[in-house]
Amino acid sequence: MKRIVSAIEVARLANVSQSTVSRVFTPGASVSEKTRQRVLEVAEQLNYQPNALARSLITKRTNMIGLAMKDIQNPFYHEVLGIFTNKLKAKGYSVLFVYTENEEIQQEEINHFLEYNVEGIIITDAMLSSNIVTKLKNNHIPVTLFNRYDKNLECNSVSCDNINAANEIAKYVDHLYCEKIVFITGKINTSTSQERQEGFVNYFKNKGIPVEILEGDYTYERAFFLTKELIEKDYVPDVIFGANDITALGALDALKSKEIKVPEQTMVIGFDDIKMSSWPNYNLSTWVQPIEEMVDETIRLLERNQRETGHKTVKVQGKFIHRQTTK
Amino acid sequence: MKRIVSAIEVARLANVSQSTVSRVFTPGASVSEKTRQRVLEVAEQLNYQPNALARSLITKRTNMIGLAMKDIQNPFYHEVLGIFTNKLKAKGYSVLFVYTENEEIQQEEINHFLEYNVEGIIITDAMLSSNIVTKLKNNHIPVTLFNRYDKNLECNSVSCDNINAANEIAKYVDHLYCEKIVFITGKINTSTSQERQEGFVNYFKNKGIPVEILEGDYTYERAFFLTKELIEKDYVPDVIFGANDITALGALDALKSKEIKVPEQTMVIGFDDIKMSSWPNYNLSTWVQPIEEMVDETIRLLERNQRETGHKTVKVQGKFIHRQTTK
DNA sequence: CTGAAAGCGCTTACAG
DNA sequence: CTGAAAGCGCTTACAG
Numbered sequence: 185m186k187r188i189v190s191a192i193e194v195a196r197l198a199n200v201s202q203s204t205v206s207r208v209f210t211p212g213a214s215v216s217e218k219t220r221q222r223v224l225e226v227a228e229q230l231n232y233q234p235n236a237l238a239r240s241l242i243t244k245r246t247n248m249i250g251l252a253m254k255d256i257q258n259p260f261y262h263e264v265l266g267i268f269t270n271k272l273k274a275k276g277y278s279v280l281f282v283y284t285e286n287e288e289i290q291q292e293e294i295n296h297f298l299e300y301n302v303e304g305i306i307i308t309d310a311m312l313s314s315n316i317v318t319k320l321k322n323n324h325i326p327v328t329l330f331n332r333y334d335k336n337l338e339c340n341s342v343s344c345d346n347i348n349a350a351n352e353i354a355k356y357v358d359h360l361y362c363e364k365i366v367f368i369t370g371k372i373n374t375s376t377s378q379e380r381q382e383g384f385v386n387y388f389k390n391k392g393i394p395v396e397i398l399e400g401d402y403t404y405e406r407a408f409f410l411t412k413e414l415i416e417k418d419y420v421p422d423v424i425f426g427a428n429d430i431t432a433l434g435a436l437d438a439l440k441s442k443e444i445k446v447p448e449q450t451m452v453i454g455f456d457d458i459k460m461s462s463w464p465n466y467n468l469s470t471w472v473q474p475i476e477e478m479v480d481e482t483i484r485l486l487e488r489n490q491r492e493t494g495h496k497t498v499k500v501q502g503k504f505i506h507r508q509t510t511k
Numbered sequence: 512m513k514r515i516v517s518a519i520e521v522a523r524l525a526n527v528s529q530s531t532v533s534r535v536f537t538p539g540a541s542v543s544e545k546t547r548q549r550v551l552e553v554a555e556q557l558n559y560q561p562n563a564l565a566r567s568l569i570t571k572r573t574n575m576i577g578l579a580m581k582d583i584q585n586p587f588y589h590e591v592l593g594i595f596t597n598k599l600k601a602k603g604y605s606v607l608f609v610y611t612e613n614e615e616i617q618q619e620e621i622n623h624f625l626e627y628n629v630e631g632i633i634i635t636d637a638m639l640s641s642n643i644v645t646k647l648k649n650n651h652i653p654v655t656l657f658n659r660y661d662k663n664l665e666c667n668s669v670s671c672d673n674i675n676a677a678n679e680i681a682k683y684v685d686h687l688y689c690e691k692i693v694f695i696t697g698k699i700n701t702s703t704s705q706e707r708q709e710g711f712v713n714y715f716k717n718k719g720i721p722v723e724i725l726e727g728d729y730t731y732e733r734a735f736f737l738t739k740e741l742i743e744k745d746y747v748p749d750v751i752f753g754a755n756d757i758t759a760l761g762a763l764d765a766l767k768s769k770e771i772k773v774p775e776q777t778m779v780i781g782f783d784d785i786k787m788s789s790w791p792n793y794n795l796s797t798w799v800q801p802i803e804e805m806v807d808e809t810i811r812l813l814e815r816n817q818r819e820t821g822h823k824t825v826k827v828q829g830k831f832i833h834r835q836t837t838k
Numbered sequence: 839c840t841g842a843a844a845g846c847g848c849t850t851a852c853a854g
Numbered sequence: 855c856t857g858a859a860a861g862c863g864c865t866t867a868c869a870g
Binding site: 188190191192202203206207209210213234235236237238239240241242243 | 863865866
Binding site: 517518530537561562563566 | 846847848849850
């Protein structure tokens, strides 16, 4: 049904060899201007387009990057996705996209990437087993974890310096003389939630100030419920720090529904700076993850691995942005 | 640097021909159980994986679908993306993902898909020029517009029956005895906004009731601004119908910021039923687009075109869901 | 600057 | 059930 026009047909019509047609479509190859024009004309007329698959087979370069993503729920990752595809496109890569439902990427999804010979894999918001990392290493295909980190995994990782960020937030909260301090975690098995908790709680531990830890799961609904429950138990915190913005937004809405004044009675702080956080109705104070920078670093690590082996861990800083939910 | 293990190497080690190795990895091909086991073992040991590129070259099937998406801002499309990739994966397709910044998909993006010989293209939340549609038709590659429609374009289209939906909403509003009725449009050059406006406005036109049209652009910010402006001019509508949920949410927040009681003073209705609309703090009444059904239809149309030519337009119905922003 | 030829890693008639 | 061989559409030394 579908007939692919090949270089041979163009060659015949243009009265050149197939090699010459190929050269016309290979940047940098030497072809006389006259020949080039003729070939281009015929190609246009025949609707010819070089077959990337055949080309990849011989050049061993596919220009494809596998991108796996979880948690399509969190708007943060949509921004991430948009930036990744744009930057990757600008560098001439295509994106093979996989949406995964598990916290850990499955063998099946990785096989998929391998079959297509992707030149690199980016995993956002999910983890890999060390088995898979090893397998990938054997196949010499570089992997970068985006916004996740595991010191036992021998692969690249790019994330925010969560510990330091949470520490800064704690410092900020502390200078506001808060006593009743609440941290709502994200999914507790994620490095992001663990690190943010560590940075936040440790600061106060050193000062002998207790922090109430509530186990969330990075969803709005859970944070809403937890906060509501808190208020119903007559516990009105001075500040709630949510492990991400969605969490903080859930807490914020629960506070509002209970008619707690923000920031007067309770302050709320998030993490990510998703678009919604700056909506007039929320105006959430939060930690800005520098997505662009993180994406750039991720791509840089991947490209670096095309020349040399080994893996690197990159932590970017980001910054606190003060809006209306903190004093 | 990267060395691909080929079927030849497996064949040598397993003491069979390369053809046999190939057969082991071709479902339905006849191989003796004994041979199969031996080959599988060696393959495992060598970390062998059939090369999808080489396979595609000869079978003329790539199992790749090109998915182009705009407006990564609207959460509706994230849900769409998640469902598409899952359903496509379940059918054995890979997704080549492109994020586009223009309302109209560019030639460049399409070329990209063509080079990789995708078996079908899905365009969500964006349009195509008729030029490109023609080119695609010449290349026999089926296209389906998702949530967009243009009667002049000779390609498949799947969308909600927006006219009827908006008509139903109008009917609902009407039985509540509203007089001051506002419609906030989306991007005015989109079929979705146009159709929703048509269905809504025509109903009232027939009754001689005027509808105030405000030109939005499918963003929260714009809707917030327009609504705020309205209230500041002392015009408090009985109902605001936003062309999508994000628009309605912007209007809703503006109303709240002006301390207008919802739904008592002003009712608000959206379209899409994104996750946020059911957040406790919003509880937006809206029209549910049946995404799953729409995605299924889209894939069905694409697969249909592998057997027969021609194009179809599918309209699904969806339903109104009453929450707290309407009486 | 250009052509003939080898080869990338597969599938699939064809023959046995 | 299995192997030898042709061929998918390209790139790229090699030779001229």
